[in-house]
Amino acid sequence: MSQLSLDNVFCVTEYLPIRDVGAVLCVCKDWHSLDKYEFFWKTLFQHYLVFTIIEKFNKMVKFNVKTTLTEIQVKEALLSSERDMKKIQPILQALRSLKSTTGQKNEPPFVLAKAILHSTITSYDLHVLKDKTALRISLNRSESDLGNSNNSSLIGNRFKHLMEKQIISIGSITMTSYFSSMSYFLKNYKEETVMSFVSVLMGNNLQNQMIIYNLKQLPSEQEEIQNTIFTNLLKSNTIYSKYWEVMIEISLETFPYLIRKEYLETTLKKLFDSFNMNVKLCWISTIFCNFDYYESSFDLILELCIKYQIDSKDTISDTFFLDVFYLEKHNYDNETRIKISIEYLKFLENFQTKEQIISTMIEKSNYLGFISKLTTEGEEYLSKFLDSYPIPYEKFSIVNFLSYHAFTNIVTFLIYTRRKGYKFPQAHIEQLPKCDIWYYSKQSSGIIRYMLDNFEHNIYELDDRNLFFKDLVKSFSHYFFDEIKGEFETLFGDEPIDLERLGQNHPNIFTEETTTILLHIYSVPDPVEFIEFCKKRFIQNIFN
Known part of the structure; x- marks a missing residue:
């Protein structure tokens, strides 16, 4: 191998997947010297863009796009050294105009392929056509100049940097497109999506007996996308923190229907230990909305919340009280709803003062809706909740009565607070x-x-x-x-x-x-x- 000239090595690397080029450069010192030459990265960059365009073009053809283009036409035009703009630009325009003629146009694989294709075409147009940067320069013709330190035209890392940016950009596009299409996955494959995430998260620790029931089989292309997405998410949790938040929220919501209770704590530890961010209060709300399932693991959950700390900028979920009372899947009776709500508020006291909790909570419209729902069930339930988690009644002065339609029996609320020693100003009530x-x-x-x-x-x-x-x-x-x-x-x-x-x-x-x-x-x-x-x-x- 040491007998190969750098030009021969260069020719080989042009046709390797970009992930393998790094391995080639690590074979020996001579081969590694390719890394410093601008024209080496120019050509690799061109090939990377072209083969990415062709790959996404072929993928979109599977979605019944109307086109007269063929893979051979695309490859010959984009790799041509002549740079015939009259031939290339119509092909680029045709690639940009590809549209699916079926309902598949809204499916994530098509949306993703289209987004990456457009991004790659833009890079090809900017950095290959307009700059004419990827014209092939033989190393043999340049080797005589390699020792000349003044020959700055040969040495540089601009195109290596462009290559890295393009790879990162495609990664970001993939993430953004996938999570923009998340509603599709959640509507059609919610448990399967979370299972894919858990599979990547747990790796070899995942066992079939952890799963409550057999899941539907994801279409192979969508399964491949999800595995790629979640693998990259796991590797780059600080870059994609907002997507981590989404997956943790969905996972905590779905675990009760997916993971057997005896494996819950193992899964929770792995989940929390895998991200590098503070805990969101909305996750705690989700956990308490599924009280029966998580109750036996509250000690561990508290330990994990203390370990990773609650996000100081976060506030109490506005939907918690609404979910506890109205979500049919929970089917809680009034006694249980009150118990869950009180346990939830007391759990939060591990991270916020009671005064902070009350001030935030009483401003939430859904909290007032929860109080309203209790009043319709009778003053007994209202008293049970408010007596168990007393609120300084002067705090009620900030209740916005202009949104009183949330109360279906506000008189019971007024009478209760009056009996407890607080009388709302007449001007408030007269609204x-x-x-x-x-x-x-x-x-x-x-x-x-x-x-x-x-x-x-x-x-x-x-x-x-x-x-x-x-x-x-x-x-x-x-x-x-x-x-x-x-x-x-x-x-x-x-x-x-x-x-x-x-x-x-x-x-x-x-x-x-x-x-x-x-x-x-x-x-x-x-x-x-x-x-x-x-x-x-x-x-x-x-x-x-």
Whole structure:
């Protein structure tokens, strides 16, 4: 081998995969000297680009693209030393225009091949055609100049650097394209995708008995892509940290349906030990949303979270409380939901102060939604949760009542906080009835009753402040007679209503249109009863 000239070695390396060129350069000192010559890397770079273009072109042909191009045409044009731009540019344009004629155009293998093809064509155009950088220079013709240190045209690493950049770029494109198509994999092959990730992660430690059930077989091309992606991800976890975060989140979510419990801790240790980043609070939320599965491993999870530390910039997941209550796959009863939520908050106290947790939590709309859901189940459950994880009630002053539609029974919440010693400012509460007429007599009457009981105003003074009565009357068209009687009893008790007093704010409240609404109330069992009701409820005769 030492008898081979550098030119012969050069000819051999032109046709090797780029990953093998490094091995050739390590054979001996003479062969390694090729590394310093610019034209060596020029030609290798050209071949790397061309063969990458051809590889991706062939891959796209499998996806039923419409094209008259052949592999031979592409290879001859791009490797030609003549650089006939009239021949090359139409071929490059045709390659850029390749499109699949089937639904496969949205599948990750096609998307990935297309993205890499376009990137490689751009590099070929910039660094081979426009710079004309890869014209072949024989080493034999240059060997006489090798000893001349002033011959700077021969020595340099620009094209070696370009080669490295292109390889890194293709790696990044591969990662970006794959994770941009992640929704496809999760929709069609979620468990299989996580299994591919775990297989690469665990290596030889993966055992068939770890898996809960037999998975579908991934299409071979997609399996190859995933193995490449996850292998590179494992090698470069600091570069692709955002993709690690995605895979860890998906894995923690999928483990309960994939990995047997007895192998969970082994898998978790390997997972956490393989990345170089802080733990995200959303991962802890995912773990607690699958409480039954992870509960026996909480000590290990705490140990791993302490070891790798919680990301100081992270905040409590906005979806945790929503997931615990509404995800059908969990099917938790109210007692379990409350237990999980309290355990979750106490677990977080290992990394944040209780004050930090509460301040963050109470600003989350889904936390308020969780409180709302508990109020609909009865004050018993609301009390059980808030009594077990007490919140300083002055913190409730920052609750944004403008988003009160999250509460389906806000009166229970108001009464509970009042009983615990906190009374919301009247100005906050008065935002509520104005938000939605449709909800008016279902919830707003209770809110008005709460204000009557807790603030020094009578019903007329509250109407002066809120102008609620007209909207209440309009809402009657939605309700049955018995419901309306209940609303009047809630708001006015036994006192008859002085329409003249209310009329100061609503001069046209009992026009013909409004009276018609009253006369067509659903399911009036007896018109006489309705008339008697109106005589009792109103001081004035509304039928005049």
